[in-house]
Every structure is written in C-alpha cells, then in structure tokens.
Amino acid sequence: MRVVVAEDLTLLRDGLIRLLTAHGFDVVAAVDSGPDLVRALSEQRPDVAVVDVRLPPTRTDEGIRAALSAREEIDGLPILVLSQYVERLYARELLADGRGGIGYLLKDRVSDVGEFVEAVHRVAAGGTALDPMVVARLLDSRRRALPLDRLTPREREVLAHMAQGRSNAAIATALAITEKAVGKHTNNIFAKLGQPPSEDDNRRVLAVLAYLDGWGV
Known part of the structure; x- marks a missing residue:
C-alpha cells in the first residue's frame, strides 16, 4: 500500500516512515510543507495520505487545505489527518464532502501502534477513523442543533x-x-436518520458522517 506522509517535525516524520515501513506500507513520499504535499499527492496518487493539520510556511492550516485540494483533484483520495489538538473547524471541513476514506486522529494515538496501523488500513479501504475525543467534541458542538433526543443513550x-x-x-x-x-x-439509528437499513458499508459511512456534520436530520 502506497503512502504519502506530510509532517514538519523531523523526528515524528522519520518515526512515521519507520513505523509504516515496518508494517508493510510503501512510503512513496515524505514532505514537510503544504506546497510539497500538493505536489507529492498529485504526482504519486497514493492509496492513502497521512497528513499533519499544520504545515509550513504558516503552520496554520496548510496540511488540511492541501489534503482537501488533493481530494478534489483525486476523487475520494483517502486522507488520515493527525493533529496535536481537537480542532473542530478542521474536522468538520474534512467531513463536509460526506464521503468515506477519511480519518482524524490526535498525534498521541500514534504511540498505540496497533490502533494507528489499523486506522491507516481502515481509511485506505474507504472507511472512517475518528479519534474518540474528536467524535465527542463534534457531537457536543452540535448538541443544540441536532435532534439527539431521537437516539437512546445506548444508540x-x-x-x-x-x-x-x-x-x-x-x-x-x-x-x-x-x-x-x-x-x-x-x-434504529439509520431509521431515525432517515436512512433505510442496509449492509452497504459505504452507506454506513455516509450516514455516520452525515450525522456528525449535521446533515440528513
């Protein structure tokens, strides 16, 4: 599986390369800036990209912007975003196109190698990998706007x-x-979201993303 890595911290970037390589991934490019990421994704067209939210030159949102731009050019390009903190605006922007093949993890999760590797595989396969803290913040931020009362606590x-x-x-x-x-x-969850029950994994992903981003309800 071909991977592009974008991380400006040299130690973390090298660590990601070693970790991914040790688990059978082919790291075809490792870059440290937004412009370099755009070029690498366009040229390499990897199976998945592991991207830091904040990259040079401004270290604000270059990583997420480059990822979103590449996802428009390469339809459905799987992107796993890494962030130091839960940044709801960036997380929601990543979710906004309503497709699968996305992930948003806190960098602390990389220390759990098994969980991180599983997340990369899941995103590359078109699924989702959202950090529990990201999910909690997104749900909390939408609590007043969404009819969460439709769902039971267990749901x-x-x-x-x-x-x-x-x-x-x-x-x-x-x-x-x-x-x-x-x-x-x-x-029951699908029914309450107006989505007919289905075994289609893509429909499952879309329904979850729609709910988290406040669509379809």
Whole structure:
C-alpha cells in the first residue's frame, strides 16, 4: 500500500516512515510543507495520505487545505489527518464532502501502534477513523442543533463507536452486548436518520458522517 506522509517535525516524520515501513506500507513520499504535499499527492496518487493539520510556511492550516485540494483533484483520495489538538473547524471541513476514506486522529494515538496501523488500513479501504475525543467534541458542538433526543443513550454509544470506524463485532465487544443487539441499535439509528437499513458499508459511512456534520436530520 502506497503512502504519502506530510509532517514538519523531523523526528515524528522519520518515526512515521519507520513505523509504516515496518508494517508493510510503501512510503512513496515524505514532505514537510503544504506546497510539497500538493505536489507529492498529485504526482504519486497514493492509496492513502497521512497528513499533519499544520504545515509550513504558516503552520496554520496548510496540511488540511492541501489534503482537501488533493481530494478534489483525486476523487475520494483517502486522507488520515493527525493533529496535536481537537480542532473542530478542521474536522468538520474534512467531513463536509460526506464521503468515506477519511480519518482524524490526535498525534498521541500514534504511540498505540496497533490502533494507528489499523486506522491507516481502515481509511485506505474507504472507511472512517475518528479519534474518540474528536467524535465527542463534534457531537457536543452540535448538541443544540441536532435532534439527539431521537437516539437512546445506548444508540448514541453505538453511534460513537460507528463513527470511529468499528465493526458491529468490535462494538459488541466494547459495550459488552451481543452483535445481534448492535445490529438492532444500528438499524434504529439509520431509521431515525432517515436512512433505510442496509449492509452497504459505504452507506454506513455516509450516514455516520452525515450525522456528525449535521446533515440528513
């Protein structure tokens, strides 16, 4: 799997390269600025990009801007964004096109190698990988605007795990309930969002993203 890495901190960039390479990824480019990222994504057209939100020259939002621009040029380009903090504006911008193949993790998550590698694979496959803290902040920021009362507390728990990209089996394990019960909660969530129950993974991703960004309800 071909990966482009964008990170301006040399130690972290080198660490990401070593980590990804050790787990079978082919790092085809590693850059440290927004303009270089745009060029690398355009030239390499990787299977997934791992991108820091803040890159030179201004270290504000070059990373996310470059990623969004590349995603327009390369339809559905999978992007996994890394950030030091939960920045709701950037997270919502990443979610705004309503497609899968996106992730937003705090940099602390990289220390959990298994979780990070799984997130890269998940995003590359068209799924989502949202940091639990990002999900919590997004839901909290929309609490007044969204009809969260439509969902039961358990359904909100299931939705939070769905938004992190977890399968029904993984959700069942995390919540100590049966997979059948998770399926029931999932169908209820889709029904309340106006989405007919479906086994289509892409529909599942779109419904979760639509909910988190306040669409379709």
